[in-house]
Amino acid sequence: MPRTHANLPRLFVPSALIAGTPVDLGKEQSLYLAAVLRKSVGDEVVLFNGRDGAWRAQMTSDSKRSVSLDLIEQIAAQPAASDLWYGFAPLKSERLDYVIQKAVEMGAGTIQPVLTQFTQVSRLKHERLVANAIEAAEQCEVLNVPVVAPEISLSALLETWPSDRRLILADEGAASASPVERLTQLAGEKLGILIGPEGGFSDAERTRLLALPYVVPISLGPRILRADTAAVAALAVIQATIGDWR
Numbered sequence: 001m002p003r004t005h006a007n008l009p010r011l012f013v014p015s016a017l018i019a020g021t022p023v024d025l026g027k028e029q030s031l032y033l034a035a036v037l038r039k040s041v042g043d044e045v046v047l048f049n050g051r052d053g054a055w056r057a058q059m060t061s062d063s064k065r066s067v068s069l070d071l072i073e074q075i076a077a078q079p080a081a082s083d084l085w086y087g088f089a090p091l092k093s094e095r096l097d098y099v100i101q102k103a104v105e106m107g108a109g110t111i112q113p114v115l116t117q118f119t120q121v122s123r124l125k126h127e128r129l130v131a132n133a134i135e136a137a138e139q140c141e142v143l144n145v146p147v148v149a150p151e152i153s154l155s156a157l158l159e160t161w162p163s164d165r166r167l168i169l170a171d172e173g174a175a176s177a178s179p180v181e182r183l184t185q186l187a188g189e190k191l192g193i194l195i196g197p198e199g200g201f202s203d204a205e206r207t208r209l210l211a212l213p214y215v216v217p218i219s220l221g222p223r224i225l226r227a228d229t230a231a232v233a234a235l236a237v238i239q240a241t242i243g244d245w246r
Ligand code: SAH
Pocket: 169, 170, 171, 172, 173, 194, 195, 196, 197, 198, 199, 200, 201, 218, 219, 220, 221, 222, 223, 224, 225, 226, 227, 230
């Protein structure tokens, strides 16, 4: 991937990015640019909003309360949205932040916390998860900011699961053969990937999952991985075999 303008600060903004329409930053981002990064009138940044690609923009005001910018040129078109659904049993604090960041970097389209029997976290700060996803997108030049869905129970998830979407289950009990062959058979299909909590799925949950026609269990090798490792490993093997690494 060509890295143009990699040295410029990248900011996610909620507003539309349209040639000729100036952008005013909110308080927090203004303070960040003007005070923390000490940027001033004439300095450039890259703006994106998850819809209108990436734009080179130039500061026309460096007030610490409200920085204004003019859009100069679009430097990247908005890529097609990722359709990859990523479900995981939420982990505690830093490791929760970690899995959100990694899911953004690995190209998930939807990030869905799923509450299972052995999940140790039940209440999530949705705003924090969204802020984390945005920050990861800013850092890693990801223009598609995934949708972070509010948490849902595994039962509710399965009751509403669309029958035309496959659900790849990271299953440490699956026959330990390479997942590559199994995944290759799913090329072109709508996909989701589900990772269990630290304690794994309960026997009842696993039995229920494995009985569903759309569930495809895969092994991630002969070792038990921690849930956050399993998430990255699963997303990597999916992207490399049937996803956007090809
Ligand atoms: N069952 C274990 C470990 C759970 S690991 C226990 O009793 O503690 C957490 C999650 O990571 C699992 O639910 C599974 O989704 C995934 N995972 C870990 N190692 C895996 C492997 N080798 N293959 C497939 N999935 C794995």
